Amino acid sequence: ALSAGSRLLKSYRGGHVVIRFALGGCTNRPFFRIVAAHNKRARDGKYLEQLGCLDPLPNAHGEKVAGLNLERLRHWLGCGAQLSRPAEKLLGRCG
């Protein structure tokens, strides 16, 4: 039992934590989740924690809705996570 479980736990050699967007949603309907994950993981694969979301299409009131869990973001940035370029742009826009 222990050997089967430990093979599922992937441990990296020299990977680091990044905060980036994971794409989800249907055809012609993107939806990003702001996620803290290891660098080497697939874009939509297993992540460490979801820190928020972004809806890139404007809604009925002409707004692009984004949510950010600031407290956990601070925690991961304190642990030394890096940001991807679009994630940096988003955080820069929100001030």
Add this chain to the structure above:
Amino acid sequence: QRRVNRAQCPLPAPRPARPAFTDEAVQNLLHKMTGLNLEKVFKSVKKELKPPTYKLMTEAQLQEATRKAIAEAKEKLRMPPVLDEREPIDDVLAEDKILEGTETAKYVFTDLTYSIPHRERFIVVREPSGVLRKASWEERDRMIQIFFPKEGRRVIPPVLFKDEHLVTVFQQDRHEDLLNMCIAQFEPDSPDYIRVHHRTYDDIENHAKYDLLRSTRHFGGMVWYLVNRKKTDGLLIDMLHRDLLDDTTSLITLYHMLHPECPSAQEAKEGNLQGVELIKVFVKTESQKEGYIQLALQAYQEAMATSTAS
């Protein structure tokens, strides 16, 4: 979560030490006037059909059960807070001309930290012109409903709360359901909430349908509204028709507490009047429908005389 309550002051002249909606004395009076009709409070909400359960109890157990039912009814009858209208938020945090023209739509950022109360959340809007401003109250309500949905609320307020549709609801006599829906949908200090409530109270007062709200938790709010605007005549007549002398006296005491400078209040304080005398003084000085109230008072007194005689 309870919010800070402030006094509702629609009159222009400021007065010193006005009693607030949440004062103990005021709340006690309003609670007495609301009445405790257990049948109406625990009226069955539409649920699945179940055959009624019968329990066999001794006298003591029955009294215990009645006491618990009264306590639960008191909890259900707790009045929703009456607050002033909230002021629109208009705070610009930053202006970045560099970002102008880079985007086409507004970005709304919501802070999703779980342990922050909704009032203190940061909800910020970045306009296409680069201005970073705090979100207005409607935007805040919508975002909070999207990310932290509350039961009974819709993201966009239902069309029912528009004025032309309120009229239809009033014709069907469903004020109580409307007010419950309004409480679930809006914050207590939003202008929509206040507008719907005032419209409902006005309609009830125009058609003298006070009994619809009598044993519900909206009664206190309604009485507060009427007393602040001095439109208490219809309510007085209704109470006298139902032979509720205590309620009439408490209504007049509340009136005096809120408008201490009116002549009937001063006379009452001097003479320390009670009961029927208080009503007569009040009727002479304050009311517009004197004739009706005198008639109702006479009818009540005759009814009392016959009932004590027989």
